[in-house]
Amino acid sequence: MSDDRNLLPHIPVGPNSLLSRRRLLQAGGAVAGGLALSRITRAGAQQPPPAPNELVPPPDPPWSAQGQPFTTQGIRSPYVEIQRAYSGGDSPNVTRQTAGSNFAPLQDLDGIITPSDLHFQRNHSGTTIIDPAEHQVLVHGMVDRPKVYSMDDIKRFPRRTEIHFLECSGNSGAGYSGPSPDTTAQLMHGLTSTSEWGGVPMTTIMQDVGVQEGAEWALFEGADASRMDRSVPRSKLEDDAMLVYIQNGEPIRPEQGFPLRLLLPGWEGNTQIKWLRRIEFGSGPFYTKEETRHYTDALPDGQSRQFTYEMEVKSLITWPSAGHQVPAPGFWEINGIAWSGFGTITGVEVSVDGGNSWGPAELMQPVLPKAHVRFRFPWVWDGTPRVIMSRATDDTGYTQPARQRLLDIRGTQYIYHFDAIQPWLVDADGAVTNAMGQSASDLPSDTQISEEYL
Numbered sequence: 001m002s003d004d005r006n007l008l009p010h011i012p013v014g015p016n017s018l019l020s021r022r023r024l025l026q027a028g029g030a031v032a033g034g035l036a037l038s039r040i041t042r043a044g045a046q047q048p049p050p051a052p053n054e055l056v057p058p059p060d061p062p063w064s065a066q067g068q069p070f071t072t073q074g075i076r077s078p079y080v081e082i083q084r085a086y087s088g089g090d091s092p093n094v095t096r097q098t099a100g101s102n103f104a105p106l107q108d109l110d111g112i113i114t115p116s117d118l119h120f121q122r123n124h125s126g127t128t129i130i131d132p133a134e135h136q137v138l139v140h141g142m143v144d145r146p147k148v149y150s151m152d153d154i155k156r157f158p159r160r161t162e163i164h165f166l167e168c169s170g171n172s173g174a175g176y177s178g179p180s181p182d183t184t185a186q187l188m189h190g191l192t193s194t195s196e197w198g199g200v201p202m203t204t205i206m207q208d209v210g211v212q213e214g215a216e217w218a219l220f221e222g223a224d225a226s227r228m229d230r231s232v233p234r235s236k237l238e239d240d241a242m243l244v245y246i247q248n249g250e251p252i253r254p255e256q257g258f259p260l261r262l263l264l265p266g267w268e269g270n271t272q273i274k275w276l277r278r279i280e281f282g283s284g285p286f287y288t289k290e291e292t293r294h295y296t297d298a299l300p301d302g303q304s305r306q307f308t309y310e311m312e313v314k315s316l317i318t319w320p321s322a323g324h325q326v327p328a329p330g331f332w333e334i335n336g337i338a339w340s341g342f343g344t345i346t347g348v349e350v351s352v353d354g355g356n357s358w359g360p361a362e363l364m365q366p367v368l369p370k371a372h373v374r375f376r377f378p379w380v381w382d383g384t385p386r387v388i389m390s391r392a393t394d395d396t397g398y399t400q401p402a403r404q405r406l407l408d409i410r411g412t413q414y415i416y417h418f419d420a421i422q423p424w425l426v427d428a429d430g431a432v433t434n435a436m437g438q439s440a441s442d443l444p445s446d447t448q449i450s451e452e453y454l
């Protein structure tokens with residue numbers, strides 16, 4: 001456990017903000033420096049920080065002018081810039097792209113729910129727009145009563161609401177080859193998001209059509225131009241699969257499969273077919289292109305693993321992370337997210353000394369199975385170069401591996417399911433970069449990081 005946890009300034013913060021601020025200002029230069037910086041950000045002006053004992057009142061509120069009129073839909077503050085980032089970069093062609101990935105801004109988000117308009121996208125042939133009044137879902141194959149459901153039919157079934165993460169199985173894939181130092185949390189790990197999903201349990205549909213004995217698999221097919229389809233074993237359908245049409249309190253967005261998608265909590269996103277139009281039950285897997293040519297895992301001995309469904313345990317520090325600037329030495333609260341496709345996160349440890357020592361982070365409520373969990377960890381930064389990282393463990397006992405241990409097992413032909421520990425370098429000037437894939441000799445000598453994490 002890190003000794004840094006014992007260096008925390010113990011500051012009582014009362015409801016009286018003036019008193020609290022005065023106490024904070026008196027509590028030490030490091031904390032006062034942090035306050036001064038937030039004041040500069042709020043005012044939007046570059047002014048020198050006040051002397052440690054100088055109490056500067058905030059600017060007057062804009063009482064003299066009316067605010068903006070009511071609108072039918074909310075907007076973000078013009079001072080808040082958070083957006084997705086397309087895998088092809090910022091080229092002018094981005095608005096015409098239909099295949100690829102669009103990463104959620106993990107380093108700018110908090111809590112566990114991803115705002116729906118910032119949820120990551122992975123499309124093979126664009127976002128399909130479907131009129132729900134016309135949409136139908138065929139369920140057939142090894143069933144006693146083949147049926148065609150309208151969306152109204154689907155919505156009549158008793159519903160369930162659950163919070164789960166989605167993650168593209170190619171998320172974090174840059175970890176196999178090694179990311180560049182400027183690769184952010186967003187561009188490295190942003191193909192995951194968590195939402196509250198509402199819909200009908202798959203078991204309800206299975207009872208309605210009468211799935212036959214021996215129908216151990218089902219094919220799910222989407223209505224997009226790529227006709228995305230995947231095979232899913234019956235055991236998962238009977239465990240926790242849902243057909244969902246609600247995301248964060250409103251109909252799911254076209255980007256997420258409106259009007260209906262498959263939800264397979266904890267499994268790779270590709271299996272959770274969007275714009276769902278057909279379900280066919282059969283005795284075995286259907287061996288579609290997406291589970292033979294793609295979404296298989298090449299091992300060092302030349303064999304490939306197939307039907308690798310669960311997304312393993314992962315965590316990362318989202319603040320501070322690559323692209324951030326730690327403003328000054330002193331007290332800061334590290335925070336990040338952890339999740340497991342196997343079950344529930346039971347612990348996250350944080351190292352602020354390159355993996356030489358680890359201390360337990362606090363898991364913030366709610367801690368839900370197969371959902372992002374937010375963690376935090378108090379840190380007093382001494383101003384020297386530091387490699388900071390997190391490692392998560394779940395209730396099946398799986399702990400995130402160091403990168404070199406993962407590469408030893410999987411080699412570098414693997415594309416999917418990268419879940420190794422993510423190291424960030426906080427340099428002496430506070431600039432944060434991605435340390436993964438760098439050589440220890442390229443990092444400041446006093447980071448003392450063990451090579452296995454790089």
Ligand code: CO
Nearest residue numbers: 169268308309
């Ligand atoms: Co897989």
